[in-house]
Structures are given as structure tokens and as C-alpha cells.
Amino acid sequence: MTDKDLARARQYSLWLARQADNGLLDETWLLPRLARPLDADDFSGFADWQSPDESDLARSLRRLRRHVLAQVMVRDLGGAADLDEVCGTVTRLADFAVNAAERFAHAALAARYGEPYGHFSRAPQRLSVVAMGKAGGFELNVSSDIDLIFIYPENGETDGKRRIGNQEFFTKVGKKIIALLDDVTEDGQVFRVDMRLRPDGDSGALVCSEAALEQYLATQGREWERYAWCKARVVTPHANGLRDLVRPFVFRKYLDYNAYEAMRDLHRQIAAEAHKRGAENNIKIGTGGIREVEFVAQIFQMIRGGQNRALQLKGTRETLNCLAEHGILPEQTVAELSAAYRFLRDTEHRLQYWDDAQTQILPDAPVQRAALARSMGFADDEAFAQALDDHRQRVHAVFAEILDTPERRDDAAHALDGLWRGADDDGADTAAALRQAGYADVDDLAGRLRRLKAGSRYRRLSTHAQPRFDAVVPRLLEAAARCPQPERTAARLLDFLEAVSRRSAYLAFLRQYPAALAQLAQLMSQSAWLADYLQRHPILLDELLSAQLMAPLDWTALANELARQLAACEDTESMMDTLRHFQHAQTFRLAVQDLAGLYSVERISDELSQLADTVLAAALPEVWRRIAKIHRPDPQFAVIGYGKLGGKELGYASDLDLVYLYDDPHPEAAENYAKLARRLNTCLSGSTGAGTLYELDLRLRPNGESGFLVHSTAAFARYQRENAWTWEHQALSRARFVCGAADVAAQFDALRSEILTQNRDQTKLKQDIAQMRDKIAATHPPHGHDIKYARGGIIDVEFIVQYGILAHARAHPELLDNKGNIALLARMAQNGVLPAQSARAAAEAYRRYRQRQHAASLHDHAAIVVDDDLRRDYAAVCQLWAQVFDKK
Template sequence: MPETAIAGARRFSFYLERLFQARPERLAELEAHLQQPFTPEEMAAFASWDTLDGADALIGALRRLRQAVMARLIARDLAGLAPLDEVVTTISQLADFSIVRAEAAARASLARYGTPTGEDSGDAQQLIVVTMGKLGGFELNVSSDIDLIFVYPEDGETTGARVTSNHEYFTRLGKEIIRIISETTADGLVFRVDMRLRPYGDSGPLVMSFAALENYLLTQGREWERYAWIKGRAVTGDAAGLAELVRPFVYRKYLDYGAYGAMRELHAQIRREVARRDMAANIKLGPGGIREVEFIAQVFQLIRGGREKRLQLKGTRETLAALKAMHLMEDDAVSELEAAYDYLRRLEHRLQYVDDAQTQTLPETEDARRAIAHSMGAEGWDAFMAALNVHRRHVTRHFEQVFFLPTENAPAHPLAGLWRDIRENGETDPAPALARLGYEDAAAVARQLAALAGSQRYRQLPATSQHKFDALLPPLIEVAGGLAQPDATLSRILALLEAVSRRASYLALLTEYPQTLQRLAQLCSASSWVSGYLMRHPILLDELLDARVLYASPDWDRLAHELDAGMQENAGDAEAQMDTLRHFQHAQVFRLVAQDIAGMWTLEALSDELSRLADVTLAATLKYAWLDIRSRHTDTPRFAIVGYGKLGGKELGYASDLDLIFLYDDVHADAPELYARLARKMTTWLTSTTSAGVLYDIDLRLRPNGQSGLLVSTVDAFEHYQQSEAWVWEHQALTRARFVAGDETIGASFEAIRRAVLCQRRVPEALAAEVVAMRARMRESHPAVDSDVKNATGGIIDAEFIVQYLILAHAHKLPALTANTGTIALLAVAAQAGLIAPTLAADAQAAYRHFRRLQHASRLAEVRAVEVDDALRAHYRQVAALWDTLFAGTGAPQT
């Protein structure tokens, strides 16, 4: 097998044949080690590197090492023993090894200058050799240049016998590194070195300080350099310091959809150069080539990497895997790109194995074509080209889907002239055209558009942003005109556009993805709350891009895992973790409201989903707030969150507060203080306004002894309070309480306490009097008004009080009433047990559903009062009738 594999490799590679003829020892090495990959340990043992006599000795040893590595890679790859990962990893490890050795040897050759020292810190300075391109991504090809940039931390001077500036010292050092690696000798070279990616290119200084690099990136860094620096990786020196400096330049904190235009233009330049030089046969730069796969991966990194640290990766393959894991591309699309990339890169290596030449161009001679085809497992050139073209077509299709022509470059919209006339105060009255589009008060809409065109905010937009704004408005005018409430819809859209217009990236998102405009208009038409939510959180416009995701029923286990991954990425950065929680919660709320408007959820099911969202968010908050407490005595707190009210009853709405209490069961001496700190930290994490907005408002007044009580309670103290000190209204609240997050053992203890308290025997008459009296006290601060379905006589609170009374009065003989299944379900339980008449129960259930729907609709429409009609009054009477039946003789009747 080794002899056959080597013989086949020699026939295929002229370079390998020449090498074995010139260096027979390389052949002997290969025969002995063909079955094993070339490891970094073997590179380190290849020579006595530390004892080599100067840079010239290193030059020879490194070239002999490269010969050995290349011989084994070529033979193993062509024999099918080395997958792509082994090939690109091994050659990248060789480059890293060579750079490190060259830097050490170059530094030794400059010993007369002493140690370069920072003028501010006084610390010794080391050159940072930054690898870019495929080496930066650890995906180097076998005959590639290596793209390098030289950086050093601080200016200053050296301390040796010959004093010089740090800049001059590191310039000499850089030149010597380049010579050691790239100088051609009888044994060839190690790698060609390309320094053109450095600031200012060939005309710039060879080395640059942190301060100079930062100034360059801030003031002159171009979009293509952001793309290049994605792969920037320090091989020597202060890698962390370099990353901290470069990261803000590459990765924006917001979703940067402006990157599409820059990447598209860069690709267009490449395409023009390919056409000019007739390079269609180039598998790197030609259509469907390697570069297009890289562009697809990297545009997602540029757009989302600032928010999603999981995308701050160097390699193309690992980035594609992340896109699949994060569901940013369809699985089939990523699989096709991964397969194409693997095929194209293996083909690239075979083209380079022939003569150890940096080429990506398909051969023209029959013999060369036959050899390449057979090396790729094809019977002949035609079969090979058919397989290659399948992969190229896949890449091209996915590239065009990602980089399709945006709205701003499309033909002018039919209403572009209407908007232009409004902007330029044309003589044509726009009102008739607006009326034909469906607007009800066309003259008022025309005035609003004119006011927008004349506003300072619009006129002060940068030219590129104003161009995008102008491209967006005509289709939005058209879409809004065809929806319900067209005038209000357009008004909401205009307010949103004005709010986001200062962030060019959001305008770019809408122009890059014109299919989002219809979804945006429909949501704004359906709810003023939604448009306001988008104005507060414009980053959610991103959610409009993929209808599959927007309208997919939530998989809470997967979503909880994704949230946990995001929190782990920001470990140690509490502010970033708070923002992660907010981005997650806002995105899920937005998806649910879009699904709600689309009619995908009943009101009860929607409340369940919003409650599950709160549960997941609270669980993550608890976990990571605790890990942020440094003096904690355990990594897993004996602590639990209990939800009351709407959270406890799984009846949350979009903007509901969370009623919470905190329990712990821990005998450690520091437990009371630690868990009090945890409760305060969680409160801060949940309620603080950050750059990402607000998470939840919370109410802690239902804890034992209310506002005067401890922020956290032991399980025993909570049980004692509920059994001995709690008021009836607190037991009423307990009917709608449940364990939400934290220690499940404490959760089980809470549920046992809850059931025991609810199942206590009570005097029905005394209980009824307490419930009626409590309801009367509530009316003193919240009068009964028919337009307020919550507080109206016979409204939501009355229905809930009825159920709470039934639980407290009868749970001792009917434990099924303690199940926290909601008001509607518990009315059915009571009716089936004969506690209330079935017809009264059914009427109250229907009424309660009606009230909840009206309340939900009023919140989406952002109106406080509901319209009072005969149906609503009838439902009030139905609940009031049940109230009178239960509480007759205990106080004023409800009717």
C-alpha cells in the first residue's frame, strides 16, 4: 500500500518526483511515516531548533521541514488517507511553526539593540505577527502565499548598546522574518510572504504600533479591510491586546446590514477582473468558486458577529457550521456549501501538487486534465467537469440568494414620481393619487408626507441613507394603502422609519430585503403596539427576514439552549448578559405577536407561550446572576422563584408585570445574605433599562409581610407565615401561584405548602364576607367602570374572585380545585362537582374568554377603554349573576 500510494503520487506530482530525485532521504522518510499525519510534535522534533547556528541555519532547516511535510501531505491526500481538514491544518501548523521560529531567530540576530521598551508602560515589547487570509483561518492551501501584518504595542526605544526606536527595531525584525521564510535557496522557500494587507498597503510602513493601527482603522479603515480582518490571528505577541483593538472595527454592536453593499461591490470588482483576464476556469475567483463560499460565510459574520459572538470565528468551515447550528441558513443550503467547499479546496490542492505552484486554474492539456480528473475520483474530464459544475451551480445559487439585487438598485417604483413631487413641492396635487390607493383622508396623508419631506431629520440624513429612504417609501405607501386602516398604518410606518433612519443599517436591511416591507406593513396595520415595540427595539426588524422562523412555533428547549449559549459567550460581562436576555426576550415576544396577528394562537395558548418565555428568561437570569456573585459558596443555589398572578396562572399578556417571591432552603451561615444579594441582583437584571431596553417590570409585594418583609424567605418561614399569619387575600393570591425556576426540590416543597394551605377547612360564610370586603376595598382605588373589563362589575376580577372563593371554601373536600389550570378550567371543575350551576359556570366561562380577548385587543391597539356594547353588558350580567348566587347575604350584590 505505501509503495503504491507513493508511486501514484510521484506520477501525478512533478514537484514530488523532482524532490525525491534531489533529496532521496525525503522518500525514505515518507515510506516510513506515510500512515501518520504530520503533527506539530513531529515538526518540533524534526531538528534541534534551539541549537541551530543563526538565521541562515534555520533557513535551511525550515525548507527541509517543508519538503518533508509536503511530501507526506501530497501522498496521503492523493491516496485518500488525508481529509481536507488534515491538509489545511497541517500546512497552517507548518506556517505558524515557521513564523514562531523565524521571529525568535530574527530577534536573536538583533541582540545588539537590546530589548524594545514601551515609553508609557516601561514593559518589554514583542512583535505581533498577524496572519491574515486562509492562514488566519487555519485553512491555508499547500502552495499559498501567507498574508502577514506586523504590529507592536507601544512606541519607545531599545535598551541595548545600539539604541534605536521601537519602530526601527521592529521594522528590521520584520524584514528579517520575511527573509527567513521567503528567501529562495537551493531547497526552495518555506512560504512566499505578502504584506499588502497592512494599512496603506505597499506604500505604508512595514510595522505599526497599536496606537497607529487604531487611528488608521478608525479614520481610514475601509469595508474590505473589515472583511480581511475577520481572519486576523496573532501568532506571536499580545494576541488579546490586538483582538481588543481590532474587534470593534470588524464587528459592529448592531446588526450591520450595510455590509451587504460593501461585500457586493467587492465581489463585483473581482468578477470584473475575472472577466477582464478571462479567468472563468479559476476555481477560486471564478463563478461558483471558493471565494464566493467565503463571502457567504463572512457577510453573515460582518452583519451579526457583533451581537453573536458565536460567529466571531476565523475559518470558513467552522463559520458555515455555526450558520447551520444557529439556523441562519437552511440546513440543505449549508450542506451544499460545505460539500462544494470541500470539493473545491481538494481540487485546488491537486492543481498545486503538480508543480508546487500557487494556481487555482484548471489545466488545458489533455494529459493534465486526465490526471486531475482521476485524482478527483472521476473516470474522465467530462465526468469531472460535470461533478465540478454541480458544486459551482450550488455555490452560485446560494451566493445569488444571499447577495441578490436590492430594492435601491431595482427599477424605479411606480410611485417614485409621487414621492419625488412631494419632496420637490411639485405642482401636482398628490391627494387624488393617494385616494385611488385607498387612503381615507388623502389630503391629510399628503400633508403628513410633505411634513416628513421637509423635516430636519429627513433632510439631514447622509446621502446614501436618504437614497435608501427614498427607495423604501413608494412601496410602503403602496402596501399600506391596501391594508385595513391605511391612514393609521402609513402614519405608524412613517414614525418607525423616522425613528430608525439615523441608523443606516436598518434602512439597508429593508432595502436588501424588500419582502420584509409587506410583513412590516401588515404588523403595523394590525397593531399600534407592535409599531411602537419596533420603534423601541428596531433590531427586531431582523426578525422579519425569514418567515419560517418568524412563524415557527417556539421550541422552548432549543430556545433555552440558545439563550444559555449566548449567556455563556458573555460570561463575566454582566451588562452584555443583561442585553442578551433582552434581545432574546424581545425577539420571542415579537415572533409571538406576529403569530398572534396571523391567527396562529388562541388567547389561552398565547398566554401559555408568553408564560413559558418568562419561565425560560427567569431561569437564565437566576443561573447567571448567581454565577456573578463572587463569594458564593456553591455553584448551584438552593433557591427558587415562585410566580404569582398572571405569571402564576399562565395568563401573561405582552406587557404584563411579573409578580414574584423568592424562597431558599440552605443552612450555610452566609445563605441569608447571599440569597438576598441574589434577589437584588436579579431585580436589577430584570428591571434595569440598558441599551437593549427593558426586560420585565416585577412586583415583589406578595412576599410574606409585603413591602416590610424580607426580600427572600426560607421555605420553613414561608410555610409558617402562610399557615399562621397570612391574610385571606394572600391565600387568594396563592391560588394563582406556581414554581417557576430554580431548585426543583424547593419547588416541590412550595407546591406541597400551597396545597396544604388551600385545602384548610374554612367557614364558608366568614370566607365569603372576607372576599366581598376585599373586593369592596379594591373598588375604592379602582372604581367599577363598564369600559374597564378588568375592574367592571361582573368583570375579570369578579370572575377571578369567584374562583378563588370556590377553591378556598371547597378544596379540602375537592383537591382538584388546587390545580393551577386557570379560571376557565376551574369553573368547569366546580360545576362538575355541583358547587355551582353548570349554566352559570358556562356563562361565566364565555364571559371571561370575552373579557380576556377584549383586554388583549385593547392592549394591542394601545387604548385603555373598550367599546361597551350589548354583548359586553350581557357578559357582565352573567358573571354578576354567579357572584350574587355565591355571595348573597354577605354584602352588596353585584347586579
């Protein structure tokens, strides 16, 4: 860029023209820097920042600001700079100026009073300057003020001859910083400084200690202050402990749907003020303006940021992109909001370029309107106004959809409003209203509503929660009435509502999203298991809003996302909670898709097994790196899955049968891997505030409950070769490597093949397996309704397959593949190991057994009934059993 670009930019800025005409711009500095973005060296090399003269510093800062603004303006108006460059350059200028002012102020006052020291830590103290709002989010506009808060670590006093307390010392530092930046001199102003976001605002102390800030946020912090602190960024080198102190206040541990009402209140206040000022031409606070885009981004940060740390961002556009990446907002919506935000911010800058004024109001003067349109790339004001209006309409449509009050409901819902208000009055009126809404058997439900309204749990609800509860009950009854068996559905929904009523955020969610409540009712109408699961994990309500709810699960992408979330965890508790949130969310997604008929029973078991594999693979390295004094960065350790996990036949409530192996000659290996196994068990089966992951069964390890928790591969091999019982080799036939070191996996696979292909006495093998089946029958009598233990049931099929592997894998190594019982029966039929017709019949029986089990657990099917179809399946398996084990 050249001086021609400078001349072109003048037509869009009276300010720039004045600076140039009055000789206030050093073109030898400015012109060479028009070709590139400014960097830190440009700021530091502009003047002698070490001068002890306060007036010199003030003058240099103002001259620097003038030249930076001119450089940004010319590059932006010439099309060389994008929005990120403009905002980033101005924000970095603010950071530089704040730091220069803080260094000077601290040094000047320390020379007079001595260095400040903490009373408890005895450590030297420095001021933390916190940038709020756009300064915190690297989004400063070119004529912006800067919102700052001054925090010092702790009370104490200085060590000089004229000692003063730290509060007084840092107050003096703060005042001097403000004067250096905010005072208007003959050289102008650096930045207007706004301190009103500090605790207690204008009436509060100019500076406060970290302890005072923590106390204030915990006891007096208001909802709007959470939004303010969301963008907070410490711009001085002395961050102290502010980040960890503020985070729990801004980002709640649970999904915080209370944020909707708080954001609505804040927006109403801003809109009322905008209306007073006739601000429809204000592109910041008017309808469809910059503030509405920011609100859309921040509402989801407030709701979900505590659960998803990826959302703990500062900038508006990066937050919007994150919302799209996580499926929280559709990509098209984010693209429209981002484009509108860029257009609005570009317009805002051009309004401010005109005369270096902090304004977002569209001009009335025709000359300025025409110049604004041309600077935005439009031929005339009419074309620009149309484009602006299109963007604002799209922004407001999204904003209204997200933040508007819930939709109106039909007359039946209004009748149910009256029903709930009068639930503790005449029972006849309640019953009549329920019948009108579509309920048939109303007496029990009417009684339940009366008891609920009169009960202590309802009456103890907070002043915030009770109105929400009152608003949700009629909607809940309306949603249940539209489901099959509405009385049962309503009972489950009321159970859920009572369970979550202590957390008003869940009530806010149900009130905000009628469509999600309707979907919740449909799910609970289909599955008692899912109703109970949601009652235990109500945080899963949020999944009902996910665009990914019905999409196929991409396990590679999910594993990568889980790894990113775990990398952000700073302690063991948050790591365990993250694993639980992930596992619960994917289990819920699978259950919803399963209820929609998207999976066969074999496929859903594969998916649930893959989920367990993903969780185990993520947990193992996280647990290892948290063990003190580990002897190697990556453990030579493997998790082996047995049983349903090994056979990839997990159900929703299955436990995990695990065995732990290692191969490591280091002298500390055994101790460290035993510690790893214990902590991994705790990580997987322990209960936290987020619930549990899995129940574990470790009894299939060598020597069972009396054996070591973890074994070397050599010891495991020796046991399998010399000491294992036949039933343990049966169990090994379903075992597989799940996660861990590849070398250990290879040793296990080789050993498994060796053991399963041993040359065996088939007569003795049959006797051992039959005897084990009799032992099981002694402890689990084979009743016909129990398809797992019944004669001809699941256990018999599994034992037949295990016999086939142990007896014939030597001759047919394809039987070693871990393909599940149905596929293995097909292979045994194909290669003649089993009678083909009987094997196929047993495989079909086994498939139907699993379908019945699945339907009884997930769906609301009755307990398994012994009907003719089930008897035929039992007979088919018994026939194959007799053929295999020579039973007449």
C-alpha cells in the same frame, strides 16, 4: 499507505516527481508517515530547531515544508486525507514556521540590543504575529502565500548597551521573520509572505503598536478591512490584547446591513479585476468560485456577528454550518454550498500539486486537464467539467440571491419614485400619484410626505443614509397600498422609518429585502401594538428573514441556545443585552404567529408565560455568578411567580409579580441573597441600550413594600401561618415555583398546600373576600367598559375561583393544581363545589373577556364596547357571584 501510493501520486504532480527523482525526499521520514495525519511532534522532531545558525534554520524550514507538502499530496491524491486534514496540516506548518522564525529573530536581536520593554507597563515585550485570510481561518491551500500583520504591545525601548526603540526593534524582528520564510534559496521557499493587509498597506510601517492599530481601525479602518480582520488569528503565544481590540471593529453591536453594499462593492472590484484577466476559468475569483462561497458566509458574520457571538468564527465551512444551525440559511442551501466549496478547494489543490504553483486557473493543456479530471475521480475531462459547472452554478445562484441588488418593481412603484422626488413640489401631483397607487384618503398622507421631505430630520441624514431613505419611501408606500386601510398603515410605516433613519443599516435592510418590507407592512396594518414594539426594537426586523419565524417555539432548544449565548458574555452589560435580545425576538415571533391566528388566547398566554420562565431561569445563575465572594456555587434560592405569571395568563405587556425565597443556614446567606435579589431586579427591569425586559411588582411579598426583599422559607412560612391576610392567601392560590433550587421549590409547594388546605370558617372567608372586592371597587370604579373591574368582570371570576380553592381544597386537593381559572372552574363544577351550569357560563364569559382584552391590545380592535353579548357575560358572572357569596 506505501511507496506505491507515492508512485501513483507522481502522475498528478510534476513537482513531486522532481523531488523524488532528485533525491530531495527522505523516504525513511516520509513513508512511515503516509499512514496518518501529521502532528506537532512530526514538525518539532524533524530538525534541531534550537540551532543558533540562521542558515541552518532557513534550510530546515524549507526541507520541512517540502516533506510536509509531499506527505499531504500523497495522502490527498490517494483518498486518505480530506479537505480539513489538508488545510489544517498546511496551516499548522505555517504556524510552526512563523513561531520558529519569531523565536530565532527575537533572540538574535535581543542578544544585540537587549530585551524590549514597555514605556508604561515596564513589562517585557514580544511580537504578536497575526495570520489573516486563509491562514487565519485554518484554510491554507498547499501553495498559498500567508498574509501576516506584526503588532507589538506598546512603545518603549530595549535594555541593552545599544538601546533602540521598540518600533525599530520589532521592525528588525519582522524583517528577519519575512526573510526566513520568504527568501528563495537553493532549498526553495517556506511561504511567500504578504504584508499588504497591515494598516496603510505597502505605505504603512511594517510593525505597529496596539495603540496605533486601535487608532487606525477607529479612524481609518475601511469596510473591506473588517472582512480581512474577521479571520484574524494570533499565531504566536503572545496574543496581548488584540482580540478585544479588534472585535468591536469587525463585529458591530447592532445588525449591520450596511455590509451588503460594502460586500457588493468589494465583489465588483474583484469581478472587474477578474474580467480584465479573463478569469472565467479561475475557480477562486470567477463566477461561482471559492470567493463567492466565502462572501456568502462572511456577509452574515458581518451583519449578525456582533449580536450572535456564535457567528464569530474563522473558517468558511464552520460558519456555513452555524448559519444553518441558527436558521439563517436553509440546511439544503448550506449543504450545497459546503459540497461546492469542498469540490472547488479539492480542485484548487490538484491544480497546485501539478507544479507547486499558486494558481486557481483551469489548465489549457489536454494532458494536464485529463490528469486533473482523473485526480478528482472522473473518467475524463468532460465529466469533470460538467460537475464543476454544476457546483459553480449553484454557488452563483445563492450568491446572486443574497448579494444582488433588490428586485425590480412594477409601474406603480416607479410612479411612487417620482412622487417622493417631487413631494416638496405640487401637492396636486402628489395626491394624484397616491390615488393611482391605491390610496383613497390622500390629503393627510400627501401633507405628511411634504413635511417629511422638508423636515430637519430628513435633511440631516448622512450622504449614505439619504439615498437609502429616498429608495425606501416609494417601496414603503407601495407595500402599504396593498394592505387593508393603507393610509393608516402608511402612517405607521413612516413613523417607523423616521424613528430608525438615524441608523442607515436599517434603511439598507428595508432596501435589500422588499419581501420583508411587504411583510412588515402587513403586520403594522394589523397591530398598533406591534408597530410600536418594532419602533422601540427595530433590531427585530432581522426576525422577518428567519426560517424559524412561523415555526412552533421549542423551549428546550431555545433555552439551550440562550445558555450558549450567555456563556459567551464577558460582562454584565452584554449578559443583560443578550437576555433582552432573546426575549424581544421570541415575543415578536409569538406576536407574528398570534396575528396569523395560530393561537387561542389561553395558548398564547401559556407561551408568553413559558418565555418569562425561560428568561428568569437563565438570568438567575448568571446574576449569581457575577456576585463577588459568593459562599456557594449554586444558590439555595427560588423565584416564585404570583398573579398572571403564577397563573400562566401573561399578556404581551404584563408585568411580573415575584417573591424571592431562600433556605440556607450559612451566616452570609441573608446578605448574599439580598444582593442577588437586588441585582436580579436590575437585570430584569433595568434599561440598557437593548431596552427592557419586564416591569416587576414585588408588593406581594410578606409585609409588602415595607418588607424585606427576600425571605427565608422559615420566615415566609411563619408569616403565611400567623400574619397573612385572607387576600394574601388568595394571591398564594395563583403562586407557583418558577426557577431556582429544587429544595426550596419543594418547601414552597408543601407550604402552599398546607396554607390552601387549612380548615376555614367559610362565612368569614366570604366576608373577607367580599370586603376586598369592595375596596378594589372604591379605587377602581366598576365601569362597564372596563372588563377587568366591572361588576361581573375578570376580578369577580378570579375571586370566585380563589374562594373555591380556599374553601374546598381541603376536601378536593385537585383544586391545588395550577391550571388556570377556566380549568379550575370546570373542576369546581365537576366536583360540586360550584353550581355546574353557572360555573360553566362564568368560564365561557371569562374566556371571552380575555379574548376581548387580547384583541384590544394586540389587534386593531376598538376599545371595548358594552354590547348585549358583554352584558350577558356580566350577568352570568354576577349570578354565580350571588350564588357563592349569598348575595341576593
